Amino acid sequence: MNTDLLIFFTSGAVAIVATILVITQYNMIHALLYLIVSFLALAVVFYVLGAPFAAALEVIVYAGAIVVLIIFVIMMLNLKKDAEEQEKSWLTPSVWIGPGILCAILMAEILYVLLAGGFEGNATQAVGAREVGRSLYGPYLIAVELSGLLLMAGTIGAYHLGRQRRKVIHRFLEMTDE
Amino acid sequence: MNAVQYLWLVPLLPLLGAVLLIVAGRNMSKPIIASIGAGSVGLSALTVIVIGVAFLSNPDVYEISVWQWIAVGNLTPSIELHLDALSLMFIFVITFVGFLIHLYSVEFMGEDSGYARFFACLNLFVCSMLLLVLAGNLVLLYLGWEGVGLCSYLLIGFWYEDPKNGYAARKAFIITRVGDTAMLIGLFLLFATFNSLDIETILSAAPSRWEQGSSIATVAALLLLGGAAGKSAQLPLQNWLPDAMAGPTPVSALIHAATMVTAGVYLIARMNVLFELSPVAMTTVGVVGAVTLLIAGFSAMTQTDLKRVLAYSTISQIGYMFLALGVGAWSAAIFHFFTHAFFKALLFLGAGAIIEALHHEHNIFRMGGLRKQLPIVFITFLAGAASLAALPLVTSGFYSKDMILWYAWAGEKGSGLLFIAGLVGALVTALYTTRLVIVTFFGYANTRVSKRPGWRMTMPLGVLAVLSVVVGFLEVPHNFWHAQLISGFLGGVLPAAVIDSGIEAYEWALQLLAAVVTLGGIFIGYFVYMATPGLHELVKKKFPTLHQLMYDGWGFDALYTLLFVKPVTWLARASRGDVIDGIYTGIAWVAIAANRAIATTQNGVMRWYVLGIVVGALLIITLGILV
Amino acid sequence: MNAIPIEYGLILAGILFMLGMVSVLIRRNIIFMLISVEIMLNAAGLAFIVAGSKWTQADGQIMFIFILTMAAAEVSVGLALILQIYHQLKTLDTDAANRMKG
Numbered sequence: 001m002n003t004d005l006l007i008f009f010t011s012g013a014v015a016i017v018a019t020i021l022v023i024t025q026y027n028m029i030h031a032l033l034y035l036i037v038s039f040l041a042l043a044v045v046f047y048v049l050g051a052p053f054a055a056a057l058e059v060i061v062y063a064g065a066i067v068v069l070i071i072f073v074i075m076m077l078n079l080k081k082d083a084e085e086q087e088k089s090w091l092t093p094s095v096w097i098g099p100g101i102l103c104a105i106l107m108a109e110i111l112y113v114l115l116a117g118g119f120e121g122n123a124t125q126a127v128g129a130r131e132v133g134r135s136l137y138g139p140y141l142i143a144v145e146l147s148g149l150l151l152m153a154g155t156i157g158a159y160h161l162g163r164q165r166r167k168v169i170h171r172f173l174e175m176t177d178e
Numbered sequence: 179m180n181a182v183q184y185l186w187l188v189p190l191l192p193l194l195g196a197v198l199l200i201v202a203g204r205n206m207s208k209p210i211i212a213s214i215g216a217g218s219v220g221l222s223a224l225t226v227i228v229i230g231v232a233f234l235s236n237p238d239v240y241e242i243s244v245w246q247w248i249a250v251g252n253l254t255p256s257i258e259l260h261l262d263a264l265s266l267m268f269i270f271v272i273t274f275v276g277f278l279i280h281l282y283s284v285e286f287m288g289e290d291s292g293y294a295r296f297f298a299c300l301n302l303f304v305c306s307m308l309l310l311v312l313a314g315n316l317v318l319l320y321l322g323w324e325g326v327g328l329c330s331y332l333l334i335g336f337w338y339e340d341p342k343n344g345y346a347a348r349k350a351f352i353i354t355r356v357g358d359t360a361m362l363i364g365l366f367l368l369f370a371t372f373n374s375l376d377i378e379t380i381l382s383a384a385p386s387r388w389e390q391g392s393s394i395a396t397v398a399a400l401l402l403l404g405g406a407a408g409k410s411a412q413l414p415l416q417n418w419l420p421d422a423m424a425g426p427t428p429v430s431a432l433i434h435a436a437t438m439v440t441a442g443v444y445l446i447a448r449m450n451v452l453f454e455l456s457p458v459a460m461t462t463v464g465v466v467g468a469v470t471l472l473i474a475g476f477s478a479m480t481q482t483d484l485k486r487v488l489a490y491s492t493i494s495q496i497g498y499m500f501l502a503l504g505v506g507a508w509s510a511a512i513f514h515f516f517t518h519a520f521f522k523a524l525l526f527l528g529a530g531a532i533i534e535a536l537h538h539e540h541n542i543f544r545m546g547g548l549r550k551q552l553p554i555v556f557i558t559f560l561a562g563a564a565s566l567a568a569l570p571l572v573t574s575g576f577y578s579k580d581m582i583l584w585y586a587w588a589g590e591k592g593s594g595l596l597f598i599a600g601l602v603g604a605l606v607t608a609l610y611t612t613r614l615v616i617v618t619f620f621g622y623a624n625t626r627v628s629k630r631p632g633w634r635m636t637m638p639l640g641v642l643a644v645l646s647v648v649v650g651f652l653e654v655p656h657n658f659w660h661a662q663l664i665s666g667f668l669g670g671v672l673p674a675a676v677i678d679s680g681i682e683a684y685e686w687a688l689q690l691l692a693a694v695v696t697l698g699g700i701f702i703g704y705f706v707y708m709a710t711p712g713l714h715e716l717v718k719k720k721f722p723t724l725h726q727l728m729y730d731g732w733g734f735d736a737l738y739t740l741l742f743v744k745p746v747t748w749l750a751r752a753s754r755g756d757v758i759d760g761i762y763t764g765i766a767w768v769a770i771a772a773n774r775a776i777a778t779t780q781n782g783v784m785r786w787y788v789l790g791i792v793v794g795a796l797l798i799i800t801l802g803i804l805v
Numbered sequence: 806m807n808a809i810p811i812e813y814g815l816i817l818a819g820i821l822f823m824l825g826m827v828s829v830l831i832r833r834n835i836i837f838m839l840i841s842v843e844i845m846l847n848a849a850g851l852a853f854i855v856a857g858s859k860w861t862q863a864d865g866q867i868m869f870i871f872i873l874t875m876a877a878a879e880v881s882v883g884l885a886l887i888l889q890i891y892h893q894l895k896t897l898d899t900d901a902a903n904r905m906k907g
Contacts, residue, residue: 002808004809005809008809008813008814009813012813012817015817015821016817016820016821016824019821019824019825019844020824022828022840022844023824023825023827023828023831023841023844028834028836028837028840031837031840032840035840035843035844038844038847039847042821042847042851045814045817045851046851046854048809049809049814049854049855049858050858050861051854051857051858051865051866051869053866054850054854054865054866054869054870057869057870057873058850058873061873061877062843062847062873062876065877066843066876066877066880067843069880069881069884070836070839070840070880070884073836073884073887073888074836076888077888077891077897079897083897087834087837090832090833090834091831091832095831096827096831098789098830099789099792099826099827099830099831100827102792102793102796102830103792103823103826103827103830104823105796105800106795106796106799106823106826107819107820107823109796109799109800109803110815110816110819111816111819112803113803114812114815114816114819115812125861127857127858127861127862127863127865127866131863132863132866132867132870134863135863135864135867136867136870140867143867143871147871147874147875150874150875150878151874151877151878153878154877154878154879154881154882155881157881157882157885158881158882158884158885159885160885161882161885161886161888161889162884162885162888162889164888164889164892780905780906781903781906782902782903782904782905782906783899783900783903783906784838784899784900784902785830785832785833785899785900788829788830788838789830792826792829792830
């Protein structure tokens, strides 16, 4: 067993454990913190698999931007203490059964497909940032432009949808609006 | 010979009367309606007397064909009138008693608004009945059979404004219909075997075609018996007759006492060869008669409505006729029919007079003391009742009933059981008759007489009373002065009854027994109802269920309602929502229900949709792996 | 880089995907559902990286970049919507937003 395989298994295990902890948490912030751990572990996996650029991006964008954004929004929601109790009441053990069975079946099928063969191969050489950059501005240029459009659409949509028009009512006459 | 050629006048005259009254009756005045109605039957009666005289001088079998009616392949019945001793007796009774009853109804129905309709229906009835007994082939007989059924329905429901009368009329019609259908199947069977429905042809060909005791002869005979039992109100089709008393009293007298209910007796007597071929059928006839006479007799003992007592009494007496037919005493049955027609018509007309006089009071326990108030009615009623009870030696009923009992015991086909049934029946008959007379005429007068009957009502009563007494002497047993006018008269048509050898010497013993039984019944009746006041109330209290059972006609009404009426009405009610249409609305309903069922999956809960996506993906992947 | 068998990578991706999917089906809180979807997207990205490293090409990482971009856009729009839902319904329960039923 070489070192790469060892690192792969270790960080893979960390990722899985962290993900399991994510999906069983009652507190949202705790879940998000475990999610960051999972992403970091996955970044290590990417590096071991020979994709250092992807590893960096995983840390920067996924763990550093998306999860942080979610944390900001949660703080904006200004949730009370009862959110955790509510989550606890919703997440009874019996709820796990159905989806557990479905996903177990799916897992079994994936394992069957993978172990049946036809996926021979090993990661041999790392593909560096230079290769990725050349590929992006070469054959995949249009995709880059389109993703730029996508991001702009996302920005405008997020701004518009997130806007809250506050009706100016005297505070004694404030009614809950639908 | 000459006079017999005018036989076709006999049914034609009442038919003309009926047609005239149907067409123009509404515009005629009451006297004219009465003359047409009663007159047509009266003229018919006169014609019968003339023909009868001519026949007696030349007794023979006459066939007069009026015209060819149907000609289809082998089936070629014509309007063929067949006169012999049997049919002569019947048409005499029908027209003569019919005329008396028509005369009676001139006064009885005088106040009624449906006067013309009444006489039209009654005339039509007389015509149909005459066709029935004069028919030379079974198709014409069936025509008459259906005709009398129709007229019976029309007349029972004569006062149609009251729905109870309509119900009684429908009940009568439907129950007799069951019998008619059996008879029709019997006719089909006969036609299939003999290729003709001519009565003479069948009767002469039957012994050679069917062997004695063969099952096909039994089946044919039993089917005809079914028809006869329906029309004559015998077991198991007897429960329409008491309810048929909802019709006017002259109708009850003519149709349901003297004539229509004896059509069954006529049929069996006419087709005697067929019945002789099948001992099983004969035994069935006898047993039917015996059982019916007993249950009807017991029921008559408990009735409180005057006409219902007489109705059950009619069923019982016709049971005697069937009993006689069953043991092979054909002439005895016809003789009993002859006497019964007179005294039963008399009793009904008397009952009608009483009911009219007491202003429509039917319950005998609310009558009483009429002996002083309606003397003529009392005397004539007494004569009729004595004849019914078979008072020894002086009444016609005694002679005819005694003849039946004698043949039941002594006849070749007779049996001890049938004799005992007849004897018990005689006791019961005497009992209920005495009860009727005592409760109605003696004792305290609970209801005052409001109107006395006129001559048109009392004259027929008188004539019939005389006949009830006198007619008996036409046929007197051998150990008296042995008059054999009736059986001699019918000897050419009906086979003579055969007696076991050696019994003849003991005829006097049986006669004594019958006389003692009758007198005993009268005495019991006198004891219970007159000598010991309150005894019958006590007896009724002691046996309430038995009394109720007998009062309800032994539960046949309830049984038939349960077996037939309830399922049919349930079926009708269940099919009220158009079943065929239900198939189409059912398809639409299925579509709508499926829509609603599937619409519940769109419940707006996002987890549900996610689950759907996951399950769908799982299915597709599974399919991909498997295939 | 020494050899790491591809199957292990794909199995890891599969396990992470399953975990994410279970969480999506179970949770009633919208934000947790969003988090679970992120887990699933990440797992898909891992699968792409593994495939790219097998063929020693950049295409796997490029696909991963696009997935990342899309995830970012989706999260921002989704969170804006979540804010609106919370403002309207005063709860984060997805079952409360069921007016499109029937």
